[in-house]
Amino acid sequence: MNIELFIARKIASGGLVGKKLAGPVIKVATLGIVLGMVVMILSLSIGFGFKGEIREKISGFASHIQIMSYDYNYSPETNPISTDKTLETTVGLIDGVEYMQRFATKPGIIKAKDAIQGVVLKGVGDEYNWDFVQSILTEGRLPNYSDSIRSDELLLSTELANMLNVKVGDKLRMYFIQNRTLMRRFDIVGLYNSHFPEYDKLYAFVDIKHIQKLNGWNENQVSGYEIGVDQFDRMHQVNEEIYYLTSAMVEDDGSMLRNRTIEQLQPQIFGWLDILDTNVYVILILIVLVASFNMISGLLILILERTNMIGIMKAIGAEDWKLRKVFIYLSGFIIGRGLLWGNAIGISLCLIQKYTQIFTLDPANYYLSTVPIYLNPVHLVLLNLGVLLVTMTMMLGPTYLVSRILPVKAIRFN
Numbered sequence: 274m275n276i277e278l279f280i281a282r283k284i285a286s287g288g289l290v291g292k293k294l295a296g297p298v299i300k301v302a303t304l305g306i307v308l309g310m311v312v313m314i315l316s317l318s319i320g321f322g323f324k325g326e327i328r329e330k331i332s333g334f335a336s337h338i339q340i341m342s343y344d345y346n347y348s349p350e351t352n353p354i355s356t357d358k359t360l361e362t363t364v365g366l367i368d369g370v371e372y373m374q375r376f377a378t379k380p381g382i383i384k385a386k387d388a389i390q391g392v393v394l395k396g397v398g399d400e401y402n403w404d405f406v407q408s409i410l411t412e413g414r415l416p417n418y419s420d421s422i423r424s425d426e427l428l429l430s431t432e433l434a435n436m437l438n439v440k441v442g443d444k445l446r447m448y449f450i451q452n453r454t455l456m457r458r459f460d461i462v463g464l465y466n467s468h469f470p471e472y473d474k475l476y477a478f479v480d481i482k483h484i485q486k487l488n489g490w491n492e493n494q495v496s497g498y499e500i501g502v503d504q505f506d507r508m509h510q511v512n513e514e515i516y517y518l519t520s521a522m523v524e525d526d527g528s529m530l531r532n533r534t535i536e537q538l539q540p541q542i543f544g545w546l547d548i549l550d551t552n553v554y555v556i557l558i559l560i561v562l563v564a565s566f567n568m569i570s571g572l573l574i575l576i577l578e579r580t581n582m583i584g585i586m587k588a589i590g591a592e593d594w595k596l597r598k599v600f601i602y603l604s605g606f607i608i609g610r611g612l613l614w615g616n617a618i619g620i621s622l623c624l625i626q627k628y629t630q631i632f633t634l635d636p637a638n639y640y641l642s643t644v645p646i647y648l649n650p651v652h653l654v655l656l657n658l659g660v661l662l663v664t665m666t667m668m669l670g671p672t673y674l675v676s677r678i679l680p681v682k683a684i685r686f687n
Contacts, residue, residue: 277602298571299575302567302571302572303607303610306568306615306660309563309564309615309660310615310616310657310660313556316553316560317557317656318623318648319646320550320553323641323645324550332405333405334467335535337508337534338500338515349380354494354495354497357522361498369504369507370503372402372501374401376499377481378394380394383433383445385437387438390433394483395479396479396480396482398418411465412440412441413463416462416463416480418482423486424482428462429445440461441461442460447459455487468636481495508536512532568668572668573671597672600672605665608661608665
């Protein structure tokens with residue numbers, strides 16, 4: 274029979290006679306672990322959820338990787354590259370590539386009724402992946418660009434529609450300033466809202482054939498390719514493989530190709546997201562330390578309360594290490610109970626928010642309309658193991674107090 278474990282259970286359950294501080298102290302220490310775990314689970318799930326949602330929005334508009342002409346032109350007026358069926362097939366065979374699609378961009382000015390607004394038309398083809406846009410579609414339908422004839426259907430953001438005072442079914446005139454001013458008419462068939470003003474105020478979707486016609490390109494010339502990967506973590510690996518394919522390719526006019534990841538295209542936003550990661554880790558470390566010191570103070574009180582018991586057990590021959598094991602087991606009970614309830618409450622709150630979206634956000638400030646939640650079982654397991662390891666390790670220090678207690682003084686301790 275494990276005597277140390279038996280005694281620890283008796284102290285935890287209040288089964289040993291003596292002073293009655295053990296019950297309140299254990300409850301306070303357990304409550305500290307519970308609250309700490311709830312806050313850490315919420316911080317972790319909301320932090321990674323927020324980062325994942327923002328990354329999905331940016332990748333939804335520009336995909337994960339772009340292949341374009343190797344020049345220093347960062348404006349929407351791009352230099353064309355020629356479509357290459359061999360390149361498309363080879364890139365499609367790379368492990369991790371989910372889709373590859375053509376695109377072309379053209380800046381212009383929209384005029385609707387008494388309002389005008391500068392926008393960038395993003396021309397896409399029939400192979401375009403509409404999954405992300407479908408998820409943020411608020412009104413109307415997606416445009417259909419599968420016909421061989423140029424389609425006049427246009428997809429506009431809700432924010433631009435409100436600024437221009439237009440709705441689904443209205444017609445728009447758009448002007449393009451070139452050697453001579455050109456005008457095109459488009460029919461609004463749908464509205465989307467990503468709550469990301471940097472894109473919502475800028476982009477509208479049209480048939481890629483319009484952009485090719487406006488730029489004087491043939492049907493095989495585009496601004497570039499957009500490539501989506503199945504997992505964001507594999508983006509850099511896929512980008513390196515694509516680089517080896519495109520670095521040796523030369524266009525007919527002597528220009529070369531280059532590929533860039535979405536992180537390279539939007540360094541400010543991803544730098545901001547990295548700072549958010551740092552904030553989450555700092556919060557986790559601080560909460561673990563606070564919970565550990567709370568446990569230390571509680572354990573010291575329990576040891577002092579049981580000074581008389583420790584002295585008697587030493588007097589009958591108990592070793593210091595075995596007495597220390599009693600309080601290590603007791604710490605394990607407190608921490609284990611705290612982890613159990615903390616996980617139950619924290620995960621429940623996350624699931625409630627994930628499926629009911631009770632707590633909302635101001636999209637103008639946070640780019641999201643609700644608090645995002647991302648629960649990863651691996652993250653939860655690592656968090657629990659980390660808390661258990663740190664707190665149990667820090668509990669070893671206070672148990673050294675047991676070896677400092679002298680039986681003669683301890684038995685007389687009251």
